[in-house]
Every structure is written in structure tokens, then in C-alpha cells.
Amino acid sequence: MKRTLSFLFVAMIFTLVATIASAQSYKPGVNVIVIDAGHGGDFPGATYGGVKEKDINLKIALKLGALLEKELPSVKIVYTRKTDKALGKTLKEDLTARANIANKAGGDFFISIHANASKKSSVYGTETLIMGESVKETQYSEDAIIANNKEEIIDMSDENTAAMVRAYIQNLQYTYGQYSEAMARMVQKHYTSGGRKSRGVKSELLKVLYATDMPSILTEVGFMSNPQELAYMKSEKGQAAYARMLCDAVKEYVKLINGISQLSADADTSADEESEPEVEKKVEQKPQTPAKSQTTPAKTDSSKSSGAKSNESLTSGFTIQLSASDKQLKSNDPWFKTYRGKVVCYKGTGKYPYKYCYGKFSTREQAQKALVEVKKTFRDAYIVSFQGSKLK
Secondary structure: OHHHHHHHHHHHHHHHHOOOOOEOOEOOOOOEEEEEEOOEOOEOOOEEOOEEHHHHHHHHHHHHHHHHHHHOOOOEEEEOOOOOOOOOOOHHHHHHHHHHHHHHOOOOEEEEEEEEOOOOOOOOOEEEEEEOOEOOEOOOOOOOOOHHHHHHEOOOOOHHHHHHHHHHHHHHOOOOHHHHHHHHHHHHHHHHHOOOOEEEEEEEOEHHHHHOOOOEEEEEEEEOOOHHHHHHHOOHHHHHHHHHHHHHHHHHHHHHHHHHHHHHHHHOOOOOOOOOOOOOOOOOOOOOOOOOOOOOOOOOOHHHHOOOOOOOOOOEEEEEEEEEEOOOOOOOOHHHHHHOOOEEEEEOOOOOOEEEEEEEEOOHHHHHHHHHHHOOOOOOOEEEEEEOOEEO
16 A cells, blocks of 8 residues: 555656746745635634634634744745634635735645534544545535535536536646645645544635635645534644644645756756746656547637737747657647647757747747736746747
8 A cells, every 4th residue: 555655646746747847937946825714704614612613724824824934934925814804795705815815926835724514523534625526526525514615615506617617627637736636645644644534635616726826725624513623623732733734744845846846947958048047847748638628718819819929930039838848749739738739849958858839929028928828828838039940
């Protein structure tokens, strides 16, 4: 069993390596962490024995932030709230505001802290949620999510909403999904090391995770409906323990991502002197073609929607590099997602000589306009210059 887990963890690391790169406005690694204390103000969350979930969440969040500020001084810690307050007049507005704070801060990672509840007082343990459909899809878990949390979950009864969300999840596997899952597993590992029962990593259609533009998790520290766990999580000792477990998990994640970013930065010595140092994405394994269409809702030809048209007849100018690999891929490979068939491969040097680029632009300003749209799919895309069939 341990051998299988080790293999899976190594495979996950290689997958993460395949998705890390640098861009003109992107500094590799983890620089900003957003801590979200769930609920607050008029939205107290679960309430048991006179104890409100919003208070537990806030106390653990503040303790976690204090530890991270001390032990990761180079990382900026942003809080969605540091007092007992709601962030919107309605729960929908409140959830949107939390995501907006994280996105505006340029977060590299988002962790939302919650306490769980169940109709059965015997249920206990920790679990961490990532964006995705659960095994029961739109059915709510009787043991994990009770009626007063339904407003926080995306309603999949509408066909249009369901189609858009599923397309989003499908694309998520190529961007933030792997990061989120890696962090979620680290959190659960540290819960176990701290003596808490792990209920594992689960997928759920949570609105706050759907709206954050970064790797994101929502962690449930225990069940307030269980008297023993409630006593522990409302105690100073328990809150400090949860903060320590989460801090250690975050530090492990930061160390992993920063380490991989450094390895990636050292991988290519053929940087374009005119742009930022070039860090390549290594395509270790091609993703398998999904059974469903990979077309993302509301996305059309990127060059048109961005207001900057590509001029394919140009023999020199600027292009947008999406990724690179050590093996050549076809232009219509699923790896390129919505840019399938629109990618040009340039042969370069370094460990990853095949550079995959989109568009040809006569000026950097035109390329910059197109880059805004490209980054919605390839967050780490960046501008390079080309001459004929070669990148400068």
C-alpha cells in the first residue's frame, strides 16, 4: 500500500512539473496565500451547544495566519476577514466577495477554513474539499453537508449551468486542479499526523472554489455535531493544534512548489534576452483525450475576443508561447485545449526544444492584448519574439 501511495505522489509531482512556467507578470512559486475564515456576521454556519461555526473558523484562521507570517516571512498572507463580519448582504454576495478578495490580491493559493456537521452525532473526522463533482454528483452527502449549506453549492439542476460547470472542471485538470489536490492531500496527511481522523479528499461543487482564480481548497476541521470533536475544536488547545497542522501542510506545499519552480527555472538556459527569463513546461505525458468536448463555454476565437488579430503571413514579430516539451506534439493535441489546431511549433534549444506558440503579431502591444485572453486558459503564457521559423 505504501509503495502504491509513493508512486502516486511521485506521479503527482511530475504532473505539477508539467504545468509550471513563468510569464512577464508572474513570479514563480508561492508568494501570496489567502486565508478564508468561512461564514461570519449574519451567516454563522452550523451552531451546536451555543457554539457558532463562524467563531471557530475565525480563531483557527487567525492562528494559522500568525504562524505563517512568522515561519514564512517571504510570503504575503491575506485574510478575507479578521473580525466577525459578513462580506455581503446575501450569502451569494458573501461568497463572491471572498473570491474577489483572493483574486484581487493575486493569490497563489486559497484555503477556506470550515467546521462540518451531520445529522448523525456519531460522525467525526476531517476532510478537505476541492472543486469537482462528487461521486454522487449533485446529491448531498448526508454525513457531510446538511441543509443549511446547500446555498453554498452550485445548483446543477439547470442544464446550462451544469454544462458550463462541467466544462470548467474539465479544463481545471490542466490548470489548478492538480495543485489543489496536492495541497488537499498534504492537509489530510498532517491531520492524521496530528492525531485526527481523516475522511479523505473529496470533490464538491462549491461556489467559493469555483470563483477563485487560483489553486483552492476548503477544509473541514471536524464535526460540530459530534460532542467530542466540538469540545476539542472550541478549546484553545484544539484550535492551536489545527492551526499547527494546517501551517505544516502549507509549508510543505510551498516548499514543493518553490522547489519545482526553481528546477523549472534552471531547466532552460536559452532565455530570450528581450523578455523575462524563459522557464519551460515539460510535457512528461500527454493527457488522454476526454470523452466529452473540451470546448469551454463563452470562449470563441481568442484573437477576435481579445481585440488583437493574429497575422499569420508575418515572417517576424511577436508570438505567445503556451508551453514547451521534450517531445513534439501535434497541433491538435488535447494538451492545447481550446487552442487545438491553432498552435505553431518552433524548434529551439535546451531540455525542452519544442516551443508551442499561438499567433503572430507585428507589435508587442498587439501581442499583449491577445495575451489577456490566452491567460484565461494558459495562466503562464508569455510573449516571445520570432524570426522565420525560429524564436529569438
